[in-house]
Structure formats: C-alpha cells, structure tokens
Amino acid sequence: MTGRHIALRGINKRFGALTANDDVDLDIASGACLALLGENGAGKSTLMKVLYGITHADSGTISIDGVQQNFRGPFEAMAAGIGMVFQQFSLAPALTVQENLLLASPTAPWLHVPGSRALTAVLEVLARLAPDIDPRSRVADLAVGERQLIELAKVLNLNARTIILDEPTSVLTPTETKRLYGFIETLVADGAAVIMITHKLADVEACADHTAIMHRGRMVHAGPSADLSRQQMVELMIGTASPATADRPSAPASTTPRVIVRKLAADTETSSVANIDLEVCAGELLGIAGVVGNGQTVLADALVGLHPLRGGDVIVDGHSVAWTPKPRIPDGRVAYVPEQPVHNAVVPDLDLSANLGMRSILQRRFWQFSRQQQDADARALLESADVRPPEPMRKAGTLSGGNLQKLVLGRELAGAPSLIVACYPTMGLDVAATRAVYRNLFEHLDRGAAIIWISEELDDLLDYAHRIAVLHGGRIVGVRDWASASRAEIGDLMLLGALPQCA
Amino acid sequence: MDEAAWILVAGWVAAILRSATPLLFVTLGETLSQRVGIINLGIEGEMLAGACFGFAVAATTGSPTLGLLAGGGAGLLLSSVHAGLCVGLGANQFGSGLAVWMIGLGITSFFGRSFVGAQVDAAGSIGGSWLEGMPVLAQLLDNLSWTAPLAFLTIAVAAAMLYRTRPGLAWRTVGEAPDAARAAGLSVARIQVSGVLVAGFLAGLGGAVLSVDYTQTWAQEMTKGRGLVAVGLVIVARWNPWLVPPVVLAFGAAEAAVLRLQAGGLEVSSHLLAILPYVVALAVVIAAYIFSHRDGGMPQGLKGVFAARS
Ligand SMILES: Nc1ncnc2c1ncn2[C@@H]1O[C@H](COP(=O)(O)OP(=O)(O)O)[C@@H](O)[C@H]1O
Ligand SMILES: [Mg+2]
Numbered sequence: 095m096t097g098r099h100i101a102l103r104g105i106n107k108r109f110g111a112l113t114a115n116d117d118v119d120l121d122i123a124s125g126a127c128l129a130l131l132g133e134n135g136a137g138k139s140t141l142m143k144v145l146y147g148i149t150h151a152d153s154g155t156i157s158i159d160g161v162q163q164n165f166r167g168p169f170e171a172m173a174a175g176i177g178m179v180f181q182q183f184s185l186a187p188a189l190t191v192q193e194n195l196l197l198a199s200p201t202a203p204w205l206h207v208p209g210s211r212a213l214t215a216v217l218e219v220l221a222r223l224a225p226d227i228d229p230r231s232r233v234a235d236l237a238v239g240e241r242q243l244i245e246l247a248k249v250l251n252l253n254a255r256t257i258i259l260d261e262p263t264s265v266l267t268p269t270e271t272k273r274l275y276g277f278i279e280t281l282v283a284d285g286a287a288v289i290m291i292t293h294k295l296a297d298v299e300a301c302a303d304h305t306a307i308m309h310r311g312r313m314v315h316a317g318p319s320a321d322l323s324r325q326q327m328v329e330l331m332i333g334t335a336s337p338a339t340a341d342r343p344s345a346p347a348s349t350t351p352r353v354i355v356r357k358l359a360a361d362t363e364t365s366s367v368a369n370i371d372l373e374v375c376a377g378e379l380l381g382i383a384g385v386v387g388n389g390q391t392v393l394a395d396a397l398v399g400l401h402p403l404r405g406g407d408v409i410v411d412g413h414s415v416a417w418t419p420k421p422r423i424p425d426g427r428v429a430y431v432p433e434q435p436v437h438n439a440v441v442p443d444l445d446l447s448a449n450l451g452m453r454s455i456l457q458r459r460f461w462q463f464s465r466q467q468q469d470a471d472a473r474a475l476l477e478s479a480d481v482r483p484p485e486p487m488r489k490a491g492t493l494s495g496g497n498l499q500k501l502v503l504g505r506e507l508a509g510a511p512s513l514i515v516a517c518y519p520t521m522g523l524d525v526a527a528t529r530a531v532y533r534n535l536f537e538h539l540d541r542g543a544a545i546i547w548i549s550e551e552l553d554d555l556l557d558y559a560h561r562i563a564v565l566h567g568g569r570i571v572g573v574r575d576w577a578s579a580s581r582a583e584i585g586d587l588m589l590l591g592a593l594p595q596c597a
Numbered sequence: 598m599d600e601a602a603w604i605l606v607a608g609w610v611a612a613i614l615r616s617a618t619p620l621l622f623v624t625l626g627e628t629l630s631q632r633v634g635i636i637n638l639g640i641e642g643e644m645l646a647g648a649c650f651g652f653a654v655a656a657t658t659g660s661p662t663l664g665l666l667a668g669g670g671a672g673l674l675l676s677s678v679h680a681g682l683c684v685g686l687g688a689n690q691f692g693s694g695l696a697v698w699m700i701g702l703g704i705t706s707f708f709g710r711s712f713v714g715a716q717v718d719a720a721g722s723i724g725g726s727w728l729e730g731m732p733v734l735a736q737l738l739d740n741l742s743w744t745a746p747l748a749f750l751t752i753a754v755a756a757a758m759l760y761r762t763r764p765g766l767a768w769r770t771v772g773e774a775p776d777a778a779r780a781a782g783l784s785v786a787r788i789q790v791s792g793v794l795v796a797g798f799l800a801g802l803g804g805a806v807l808s809v810d811y812t813q814t815w816a817q818e819m820t821k822g823r824g825l826v827a828v829g830l831v832i833v834a835r836w837n838p839w840l841v842p843p844v845v846l847a848f849g850a851a852e853a854a855v856l857r858l859q860a861g862g863l864e865v866s867s868h869l870l871a872i873l874p875y876v877v878a879l880a881v882v883i884a885a886y887i888f889s890h891r892d893g894g895m896p897q898g899l900k901g902v903f904a905a906r907s
Contacts, residue, residue: 148780167782168780168782169782172782180780184776184777184780184781185774185777186769186770186773186774186777186778187773187774187897188773188774188896188897189766189769189770189773189774193766193769193770194777196763196766197766197767197770197777197778197781198781202763203763204762204763204764205761205762205763206760206761206762206763206765206766207761208761
C-alpha cells in the first residue's frame with residue numbers, strides 16, 4: 095500500500111487579537127497515528143479545523159502528495175478522504191442513529207425506503223464498531239461514549255483515509271478508551287492516517303507513532319514519539335522547565351473538626367446518598383473517591399446547601415449550612431466549585447465582568463450597583479486569578495476550560511470560605527491549568543480552610559489528599575489515611591463497595 | 598341509517614372539507630416553516646395576500662386556477678420578507694412575523710378595495726355525471742372542488758418528502774440541530790429560506806382557496822385570524838404533517854358543530870369559538886409535558902428562537 099502524505103505549511107490563523115496558529119508546519123503520513131499534543135487553547139483544534147476546511151487559514155498551504163489543496167468547506171475535505179470527529183459532537187440529538195448516519199453519508203439514496211439495502215448499508219461500519227447500539231434509538235438517549243462511536247462511524251462511512259479525532263478520550267470511560275485504542279490500531283494497520291488531538295500522555299503512550307506538540311499557537315516539536323520522554327513532552331507542552339506537579343499540602347495543624355457532616359441523606363430522582371458521616375479539620379483535604387454515578391453530584395449539592403436533605407445536617411464552624419426552604423444569601427462560609435463549570439458555574443453568554451460580579455451583587459442593595467465598580471473589581475480579579483485573556487468584556491463562553499476554571503475559583507474562593515467543595519475541578523484541563531487549580535486550592539488549605547474534593551482520578555487523590563473516603567452506592571464504604579491507603583484497596587472499595595473477603 | 602341520512606352526512610362532510618381546505622394548506626405551510634426552525638406569525642398576512650391577489654387575478658382573468666396560483670405567488674413574495682429578515686439579517690422571528698402580518702393587512706386593505714363585490718368562478722367540481730346512481734358519493738363530490746383533494750395530496754407529498762427522502766432529512770436536521778446540519782455541510786440559511794418560502798406559497802394558496810373557491814368574495818381582513826389558528830394547530834399536530842389533516846378536520850368539525858348548535862338556538866359566542874384551537878393547543882402542550890416527551894415533538898432548533906443569539 096502506498097501511503098499518502100499531507101503537508102501543512104506556514105498555517106496562520108488569527109481570531110481578532112489572538113493568534114491561534116502561528117506559522118505552523120505539520121506532516122501527516124499514512125499508516126501511522128499522530129498525536130497532536132498541547133494544553134487547552136494551544137490551537138490544536140483550530141489547526142485541524144483548517145485542514146478539514148471548516149476554518150479558513152489567514153495564510154499557509156495544505157498539500158496532499160505534493161498537490162496543493164484549497165478546501166472551501168468540509169465537503170471538499172471529505173471528498174479528499176479527510177474526516178474529523180469533533181470535540182463538540184455534531185450529531186442531531188433528536189434524530190435517530192440511522193438518520194444521523196444517513197445525513198452524513200454522501201452515498202445515501204435520495205429516497206429512504208425503510209428497510210431497504212441502501213439504508214442498511216450506512217449501518218455496516220457501526221455494526222462492527224458497536225454491535226449493541228440500536229440504530230433506531232434517538233441519539234439523545236445514548237451515552238457519550240456511544241455518541242462518539244457514531245461520530246467515528248460517520249467518518250469511516252466516508253471512506254476517510256485521514257481521520258482526525260479531537261480529544262476523543264476526554265469523554266470516555268477507561269474501557270471505552272481501551273476499545274478506541276484498538277480501533278485506532280486497526281485503522282492504522284489498514285493504512286489510514288489517524289490524528290489524535292489530546293493532552294493526555296497516556297494516549298500518546300498507548301498508540302501514537304508520531305507526536306507533534308503545540309504551545310501557544312506554535313508547533314514546538316514534531317517527530318517520532320519514542321524520541322521524547324514523558325518529562326520532555328510535559329516540558330514542551332507547558333513551555334516551562336519545571337514540570338514537577340504540585341507538592342502534597344502539609345498535614346493539617348489541628349485535629350478539631352471544622353466541618354461536621356452528620357448522617358446526611360439526600361435524594362434526587364436518579365440517585366441518593368444516605369448515612370454520610372464526615373469530619374474535616376482546618377487545613378485538611380478530604381478526597382471523595384468513587385466511580386461516577388455513585389451519588390457524587392447529589393452529595394456535593396447537599397453539602398453546600400443547594401439540595402434539600404432528607405436527614406442529617408452539615409455543620410461548618412458550628413453553624414448549619416444545609417438547605418433551608420427559605421432562600422438565604424450565601425454568607426461566604428461555603429464555596430462550591432461545581433463539575434462542568436461552563437454549564438454550572440457561569441453564564442456563557444454574559445461577559446466576564448458580570449460573571450465575576452454574581453456573588454458580590456447579592457450583598458449590595460439595588461441602588462448600590464455600579465458597573466464601573468464591577469468592571470474594576472473584575473479586572474483586579476482576572477489579574478490575580480491569571481485568567482487569560484484578562485478582558486472583562488469578553489463573553490465567558492469563549493474562554494478555554496482552564497481559564498474558565500480559574501475564573502470560577504477566583505470568584506468562589508474570594509471570600510476566604512471555611513469549607514470548599516470541589517467537584518472534578520481539573521477535569522479536561524491541561525497540565526498547567528491543573529497545576530494552577532491545585533496551587534489555588536492548596537493556598538486555602540494553608541489558610542485553614544477545609545476542602546472536600548470529589549474526584550475519580552484515584553492517583554491524584556492518593557497524591558494530594560490527607561484522607562480518602564470512598565463513595566459507593568450512595569454510602570461512604572471506607573475512609574483511609576493517605577499514609578495507610580493502598581491503591582488496590584481503594585480500587586476494590588470503589589468498584590465493589592467492600593473489600594474481598596479473606597479466605 | 599337509510600340513504601337519506603347518509604346523504605345528509607355526506608353534505609356535512611363536504612361542507613367541513615370545503616371550509617377546512619384553506620386551513621389545511623396554511624397549517625401545512627406553518628408546519629414546514631417550523632420544521633426548519635422558523636416560526637412564522639406572518640402567515641396571517643401571507644394568507645391575506647394570497648386571498649386578495651388570488652381573488653383579484655381570478656376576477657380579472659376569469660380563471661380560478663390562475664387565481665389560486667397568483668395567490669400562492671403573493672404569499673411567497675410576502676414570505677420572502679420574513680425569510681430575508683429572519684434568516685438573512687438574523688432578526689427576531691416574532692418581530693419579523695408581526696411586521697409581515699401588518700404589511701399583508703395594510704397592502705390587501707388598500708389594493709383590495711376595488712375588488713369588493715367582484716365576481717369569480719369557483720374551481721371546478723370533482724363530481725359529475727359519472728356519479729349517477731351513487732347519490733351519497735355524488736352529494737359529497739359534487740360539493741367539492743379539486744382543491745380539497747389537492748390539499749390532501751400536498752400533505753401526503755410533503756410528509757413523504759420530510760420523512761422518506763434525503764432533502765427531508767436535511768430539513769429536519771436544520772430544524773432540530775442547526776449546528777449539526779452546518780457540520781454536515783448543509784446550508785442552513787438556504788434550507789430555512791426554502792422552508793419559509795414554501796410556507797409562504799402554501800399560506801397564499803390557502804388564502805386564495807378561501808376567497809376564490811370557498812367564499813367567492815373578497816372582504817377586508819377576511820382571514821379573521823385563521824393564519825394564527827394554524828400556528829396553534831401546528832402544536833396540536835405535533836409538528837407532524839401526517840397529523841395536520843385529522844387536527845384541522847377535527848377543528849373544522851367542532852366549528853361546524855357549534856354553528857349548528859347556534860342555529861339550533863344555543864348561545865355560543867363566535868368569539869369563544871375562536872379560542873378553541875388555543876385551548877386544545879394548551880391541552881396538548883400540557884398532555885405532552887405529562888407524558889414524557891416534554892416538548893411534544895417541537896423541533897429543538899425552535900428553542901433558540903426564545904433565547905438570545907450569541
Ligand atoms: N471561533 C473562534 N473565535 C475566537 N477565538 C477562537 C475561536 N476558536 C478558537 N479560538 C481561540 O483560539 C485559541 C485556540 O483554540 P483551540 O484551537 O480550540 O485550542 P485547543 O488546542 O485547546 O484545541 C483559544 O484561545 C480559543 O479561545
Ligand atoms: Mg480543542
């Protein structure tokens with residue numbers, strides 16, 4: 095099989111004042127998997143959207159086997175055998191799996207006769223990828239991992255020989271990730287070129303033959319993956335020479351609990367927690383480990399007083415902070431860093447200034463509001479939280495994930511809270527942003543705050559938490575001190591809810 | 598029942614069909630427009646324009662067919678304003694729709710004056726001598742022109758297009774998930790414009806059927822809010838063309854029944870009657886909310902209409 099060679103040369107792309115791609119060169123060879131590495135906002139998606147014809151470069155050329163291409167839109171890129179699975183999926187949720195595949199297939203017939211050969215033909219690839227997905231089900235009813243497989247099937251239906259996957263593993267469970275690695279291997283063995291955008295080094299190690307690393311819009315390295323150590327990749331990605339992850343926060347000074355959770359029970363339609371007993375000291379980081387879907391969200395909401403309790407109480411500094419039927423203005427004692435900040439912590443269509451002013455505005459009488467004051471406060475906060483770009487008039491929805499999380503932390507932790515509840519605060523963030531989040535949280539530990547940190551990254555919990563409580567089926571099934579915690583034991587608790595019985 | 602009773606029923610059915618035909622076209626049009634994600638309140642104005650100009654052309658040329666075509670054309674022309682404002686300029690759909698409605702109202706009131714009292718021929722009946730010996734069928738078909746079957750045919754074709762063809766899938770995708778449609782390489786703007794124009798043509802045609810074929814007169818503001826009734830009936834029909842005929846006919850039958858009751862001495866205000874479709878629409882929305890499918894089949898793209906564009 096003769097491989098083809100795609101060459102991107104001198105790609106420049108600016109969005110207003112921001113340079114997303116700065117004179118980028120990239121070579122893509124068939125029969126190999128290329129990992130495109132870089133932190134959030136490095137310009138990886140932009141570069142690939144240029145290749146896919148959905149974004150037009152300001153300058154630069156794309157050539158396939160030496161022939162210059164001029165894609166005016168994705169259809170022309172698809173015709174040239176290039177397919178892309180986006181970070182944000184482009185499926186129509188209200189339509190069925192089959193309809194989505196039909197829509198994307200250029201060979202789909204004009205007339206859709208139910209059950210006809212032509213209609214079932216578009217399902218063949220999916221049947222191989224995921225035999226258990228019913229093509230008649232609505233995409234809205236499918237899990238994220240399943241949706242990604244449908245996207246992949248869409249691209250494969252186009253006979254794409256160059257397949258771009260934008261952060262495919264960020265939404266997948268470990269099992270689904272393994273399966274995806276397998277698919278990538280098969281595709282590469284068939285002679286396709288796979289480009290995997292990622293910021294996980296595990297992805298690179300699992301399947302990338304080549305690695306290209308971007309940093310702030312520039313291509314800082316490209317070559318065989320074996321050429322670089324893990325350490326070197328991290329350095330290139332974050333552009334500094336000190337990739338040491340944060341230090342473990344020092345042990346809490348006191349052993350008197352600052353936060354007491356007593357027999358907490360709460361329910362939602364789909365999940366419930368009960369019998370939760372926890373104590374957290376000043377300066378202590380308590381990790382809550384557990385597989386997603388074991389009641390984490392309702393527990394977090396109940397802890398911070400956003401969700402009514404069925405029983406029990408949450409006491410911070412001697413005051414109950416549990417939900418009350420009568421709404422009260424938050425007194426700043428408890429801070430909440432919810433999961434998926436873009437959905438749960440900001441209004442994407444409002445500017446940064448308004449988003450940052452949301453807390454302080456509650457403390458003011460309505461005639462005391464001043465936009466100038468709010469903008470000035472916002473500017474100061476953006477500066478101190480190192481949000482980039484620090485433009486108060488920018489819409490929150492346009493920030494990258496890491497900067498959005500910095501913004502949320504800056505706002506929520508501004509008032510020196512006693513209890514901080516953080517849900518997956520580093521999910522989807524790159525190395526540098528993750529470190530900034532840790533540093534910020536740990537500063538509050540030093541100040542004497544108590545932190546409850548909900549995470550599914552067991553390694554992170556083992557690295558940083560003082561104690562780890564394991565949530566399984568809505569109960570705390572075990573609490574371990576970091577010194578005595580073993581990975582295997584906590585893993586068993588997470589998955590089984592109990593330790594295997596000794597014979 | 599004996600034959601006389603059947604003949605009576607056939608007469609009723611024919612009357613209901615005749616009065617419902619304009620609304621069939623208009624409701625189908627609004628359904629298609631909303632399926633591509635554009636709410637068109639201007640449908641009332643487009644219907645009026647169709648009624649007025651269709652009547653004018655029919656009266657001038659003496660040809661009802663030409664009149665109906667001209668009515669469709671007038672609706673299409675007026676809907677291009679809505680398409681230009683909403684799709685081209687990204688204007689608010691409600692504002693644009695109301696503007697189109699008012700334009701239609703103003704223009705037809707002005708130009709229609711000279712045609713008040715003019716004479717037109719109705720579209721040809723589909724009955725005829727071949728029905729001799731079948732008095733029930735004759736009673737039904739003699740009283741129907743070809744516009745009624747045309748309406749059902751159009752609905753069937755539209756529904757088949759929407760659910761069984763590639764362009765139909767494209768239309769539905771645009772209405773349900775415009776971003777996904779864009780990513781699939783569809784021109785969302787072009788499809789939305791097509792949807793609005795088709796709706797305009799159907800609304801104009803429905804208006805012309807009303808003035809040329811049904812009442813055979815032109816009067817100022819003669820549609821009396823039927824275009825807006827169609828907007829309500831779209832919800833009742835759950836944005837599904839196949840459900841347009843049963844919904845419109847049920848509405849027509851209810852209307853006819855109330856008229857009978859009124860004739861029989863029962864006091865029912867026609868104003869109260871006018872709210873009937875909206876009461877039913879409300880009931881359907883509530884029922885849809887209670888029974889799982891919370892949006893009752895509403896194209897997801899329409900949700901964006903109620904939120905600010907970013
Ligand atoms: N359509 C757009 N308009 C304005 N800015 C954009 C747009 N798309 C991307 N950006 C900005 O360009 C930069 C690079 O983005 P992207 O390519 O998505 O990064 P990543 O490497 O995380 O995929 C980011 O700062 C992002 O905010
Ligand atoms: Mg990206």
